[in-house]
Every structure is written in C-alpha cells, then in structure tokens.
Amino acid sequence: MLAHHQRIVITGVGLAAPGASNLHEFRKQVLDGRSGIQEIDLRYFGTAPAGLCSIPETKYRKKKENKKGTRAGCLGVYCAHEALLDAGLEQSVYDKARTGVYIGLTEHGNVETENEIYHLKQYDYDVAYWSHHHNPRTVLNNPAGEITVSLGITGPHYSIGAACAAGNASLIQGVQMLRLGEVDMALAGGVSESTGSFGIFASFKAQGALAEAAAPEQACRPFDQKRNGIVVSEGACIYVLERLDRALQRGARIYGEIVxxxxxxxxxxxxxxxxxxxxxxxxxxxxxxxxxxxxxxxxxxxxxxxxxxxxxxxxxxxxxxxxxxxxxxxxxxxxxxxxxxxxxxxxxxxxxxxxxxxxxxxxxxxxxxxxxxxxxxxxxxxxxxxxxxxxxxxxxxxxxxxxxxxxxxxxxxxx
Incomplete structure (x- = not known):
C-alpha cells in the first residue's frame, strides 16, 4: 500500500466538446468566447438549443464497432485514445492489468431504451424485435468497458454515478486508487450522450428548467437576469493520471497536480x-x-x-x-x-x-x-x-x- 500523500498529476487530456475535439481547439474556443451551441430537433419533443460534438468517429475503431456500442462509448473511446496519445503513452509503459478506467456518468441507457421502443413501434411493440445489444449497451459500466475493450486494458473499470458531479468524482476516484496502490495509471473522466434522449429535454422542460432563446448560442446565460434554464450538451473528457515519481521518471509533461x-x-x-x-x-x-x-x-x-x-x-x-x-x-x-x-x-x-x-x-x-x-x-x-x-x-x-x-x-x- 502506498502513502496517502503520494502526489498525483495530470499528464494527458483527451476531449470532445461542443465546438472542439482537442484541448488546443477547446482553449482557443473558450478564450474567444465562441459558443458551441446550436439548435437540434428531437423526435416527439421538437427543437431546442443543445451542444453537439463532432469527432473523427472512426479514428480509433471501425464504424461497425461504433454501431455495436453506444454514443457514450464512442466518445469515451475517442477521448481515452487521445489522452494516452497526448501523454506520450500510446505505447504504454504501464502494465494494462495495473491500469484503471473510471468514468463519471449522470445518466446512461436512456438513449438506447428510447431508441429500442421507437424501433418496436413499427412492429406493433412486439418485443421479439428488441435488440440483443440492449443489455451490454445499457449497463452502467458500458462507456468504461468499451474503453477497456478498445485499448486491451485488463485492470479495473467502472462508472461512477454522481449526477452532474460525476466528472469530478471520477478524478477523485482515480487519485484514491493510485494512492492506495490499486493501479499504477488511471484514465479518469466523464462522458455524456444526453442530447440523444428526448426524455431528458422533456423532463427539464416540465421542471421549468430548460433554456429557451431566439438564438441558440445565447441560450446558456449563467448569472444573467434573463437566464431561464439549462442547455443540454453531449461531451466527454478523459485524463491520464499518474503518480508524480513515475511521471518524472518517464519525462512526462505535467499539466497540473490534483492537490x-x-x-x-x-x-x-x-x-x-x-x-x-x-x-x-x-x-x-x-x-x-x-x-x-x-x-x-x-x-x-x-x-x-x-x-x-x-x-x-x-x-x-x-x-x-x-x-x-x-x-x-x-x-x-x-x-x-x-x-x-x-x-x-x-x-x-x-x-x-x-x-x-x-x-x-x-x-x-x-x-x-x-x-x-x-x-x-x-x-x-x-x-x-x-x-x-x-x-x-x-x-x-x-x-x-x-x-x-x-x-x-x-x-x-x-x-
């Protein structure tokens, strides 16, 4: 067991945000104050402002693999690969059995369930046509598991359900597991595919908490008198976390230390x-x-x-x-x-x-x-x-x- 005061650092970042597919693009976007929000049209619900990601979806796995998996898994796999590449670990110096994957989720399975029910409608709701992919797509560990399958990681993987605090919670989990000596490297972050679910939009609207605006890019306005709710977005961000001594040993660039x-x-x-x-x-x-x-x-x-x-x-x-x-x-x-x-x-x-x-x-x-x-x-x-x-x-x-x-x-x- 390692000492609880072991220093843990961030050495890689992979992300997909509305308007950016890597940290360099993202930093330029936020410094420019350039909105990534657009209008989408959801079945049953209608139009709403939302944040959508655009990534090269077949950069790290084939179209068939993406189709078999989930949108959350697709985002997670992309960001995990990008994070390792960014950290200089594409040829990993770490044992894959000593690598942990910890992914924060607010919700998971809504999109797949809504899609299956919509699909069944054309068959008069005959469940014989329900997809055999449904269970592996909707288990809570799906995005983390898809990452391990793609990267051949054999260490622990699981998702952390902590509502909208889940991304931070995943970082905390990664730090704790590294300090406990359970793993030697962690991929920690969060994923959301929420823009694929009309139910999420409908629920926020029913609460009176869904943003509306004449121009979608003006819809999200925290602290403003005219703010009227949340703009739902998809996205993902995964970090490479390492113990400081190992990061220094391999000459890693260090973004920061979680203190x-x-x-x-x-x-x-x-x-x-x-x-x-x-x-x-x-x-x-x-x-x-x-x-x-x-x-x-x-x-x-x-x-x-x-x-x-x-x-x-x-x-x-x-x-x-x-x-x-x-x-x-x-x-x-x-x-x-x-x-x-x-x-x-x-x-x-x-x-x-x-x-x-x-x-x-x-x-x-x-x-x-x-x-x-x-x-x-x-x-x-x-x-x-x-x-x-x-x-x-x-x-x-x-x-x-x-x-x-x-x-x-x-x-x-x-x-």
Whole structure:
C-alpha cells in the first residue's frame, strides 16, 4: 500500500466538446468566447438549443464497432485514445492489468431504451424485435468497458454515478486508487450522450428548467437576469493520471497536480441546491489541499443558468472567499452548455491552460447581471490577464444534493 500523500498529476487530456475535439481547439474556443451551441430537433419533443460534438468517429475503431456500442462509448473511446496519445503513452509503459478506467456518468441507457421502443413501434411493440445489444449497451459500466475493450486494458473499470458531479468524482476516484496502490495509471473522466434522449429535454422542460432563446448560442446565460434554464450538451473528457515519481521518471509533461478535493451531500432536496453544503464542500477541498481561500487563483463555477442554482452557488462562493482578495471566477457552460457527467472535467480542461498562458477565459451571455449573483472578479466577455495563475478550484454539483470540488495546482517541483 502506498502513502496517502503520494502526489498525483495530470499528464494527458483527451476531449470532445461542443465546438472542439482537442484541448488546443477547446482553449482557443473558450478564450474567444465562441459558443458551441446550436439548435437540434428531437423526435416527439421538437427543437431546442443543445451542444453537439463532432469527432473523427472512426479514428480509433471501425464504424461497425461504433454501431455495436453506444454514443457514450464512442466518445469515451475517442477521448481515452487521445489522452494516452497526448501523454506520450500510446505505447504504454504501464502494465494494462495495473491500469484503471473510471468514468463519471449522470445518466446512461436512456438513449438506447428510447431508441429500442421507437424501433418496436413499427412492429406493433412486439418485443421479439428488441435488440440483443440492449443489455451490454445499457449497463452502467458500458462507456468504461468499451474503453477497456478498445485499448486491451485488463485492470479495473467502472462508472461512477454522481449526477452532474460525476466528472469530478471520477478524478477523485482515480487519485484514491493510485494512492492506495490499486493501479499504477488511471484514465479518469466523464462522458455524456444526453442530447440523444428526448426524455431528458422533456423532463427539464416540465421542471421549468430548460433554456429557451431566439438564438441558440445565447441560450446558456449563467448569472444573467434573463437566464431561464439549462442547455443540454453531449461531451466527454478523459485524463491520464499518474503518480508524480513515475511521471518524472518517464519525462512526462505535467499539466497540473490534483492537490485537494471534497465531496458531500445536501441531504435536503431531490433537485434544489443548498449553498451551505456547497460552501462546506469547497472548504473540505481547501482543507485537504492545505490551502487558504486567498491561495486560489481561479474558481470554475458549476452554474447552469437556472434561477435558484446560480444564486445558491454564488452565495456559497461569497461565503468561502469573502474578504480574501477574490480569485478570478468564470463559467464554461455559458460557452458549451451543460455536458452533465462530463461537465466538471470539461470545465477543468477549459481552465488548465491558464497555468501556461496566464489568461482566464470569459463567461459569455452575461448582459444584465442578477444582483443575487454578483461575484467579485467574475470574468465577463473578454479574457482576463493574470500574472501568477497557479491554482484552480473546480466546482460541480448535481441532483439529489451531491456536491464536489477539485483543486488542481501548477506543478511546482518534486520536493
């Protein structure tokens, strides 16, 4: 068993976001404040703003394999391969039996079930025509499992269901498994295929929580007086996590070090968030990192564009950071929408390059700030220039009151 203080670093990033298929493209997109949202037309539901990904789907596996699997699996396989390539591990130095795959999901199986029922309709709902692929497509470990099949990884794989905190939760799981000595390398991240499900859109609409706008790219507007809900997006982001000593040994480029994290539960409501528990979650992460609030340079907000959700998070942030010389604060969902299980990891990826270029990407569509959402140093419209940006606190919160915060720091030497 390894010591709990083993340092864990990020050495590879693979992603698919609305508007980008790699980190370089993604960073340019968020710095430009260029929306990845478009209008889609869902069966039964109709049109809605949404975020869709465009990736070279047959880069790492054949069309037949993609068809046999799921959209979530397709996104996951692409991002896992890209992450390993980015980390210089395409010819892996790690034993595949000592490699873990941990994938965060908000939901899984909705798309396949809806598709099968739609397919059955033409056969008068005769279940003899139900696909034999349904079960392996809809088990919760599917996206993680598809990654192991594609890469020949024989170590542990599983999915982590933590609503929209699932991406952060997967990073935490990867860190813990590396520190426990259960694996020597981890592929950790989140995946969402939610734009394929009309039921998700219909449910948010029934809650009064689905965004509407005359122009789709203006629909996601966290903190704005005119915000009216969530823009649903698909997406994925997977990181290569390694122990620092092994990463240094092989001369890896290090994006950052995961120095702290916190997770807790509101224990209050099925849907509505709770600022006190969110604040406590951030404080847990700070305590684990051994950092004070004034040592955080960027807070990446979860804010989804809902009335209460945005206001609750802003209260939580103010309570943690008041009187500290506030960090820069931004929101990535305003640009790419809400990628559910992939949201937290994509939003972290949007901010990671700040360690190199010393820029903080902007929040867009914030034309009329809500007084309940006022935050000092909220970056709006244009990037902000930093000078010593080296620490990010990444928030992700989800339904049933699950909260997460992950703190990543620029690598500062091996001492």
């Amino acid at each position: 702290g994290y916190g997770m807790n539960s509101d224990a209050k409501d099925f849907v509505l968030p709770f600022d006190q528990r969110q604040a406590e979650c951030m404080e847990l992460a700070l305590a684990k990192a051994g950092l004070r609030p004034d040592q955080i340079d960027i807070v990446s907000t979860h804010a989804t564009g809902t009335k209460q959700g945005d206001a609750e998070e802003c209260r939580a942030i103010r309570s943690v950071f008041q009187g500290t010389g506030s960090p820069f604060i931004n929101n990535t969902k305003s640009i790419i929408g809400h990628a559910m299980g992939a949201a937290g990891v994509l939003e972290l990826a949007a901010n990671l390059p700040s360690f190199d270029d010393q820029l903080v990407h902007p929040t867009i569509n914030l034309d009329d700030p809500d007084p309940e959402c006022l935050l000092e140093n909220l970056v709006v419209g244009e990037p902000a220039q930093g000078s010593t940006l080296s620490t990010i606190l990444n928030n992700s919160f989800g339904m049933l009151g699950i909260n997460s915060a992950v703190i990543v720091q620029a690598y500062r030497g091996s001492s």
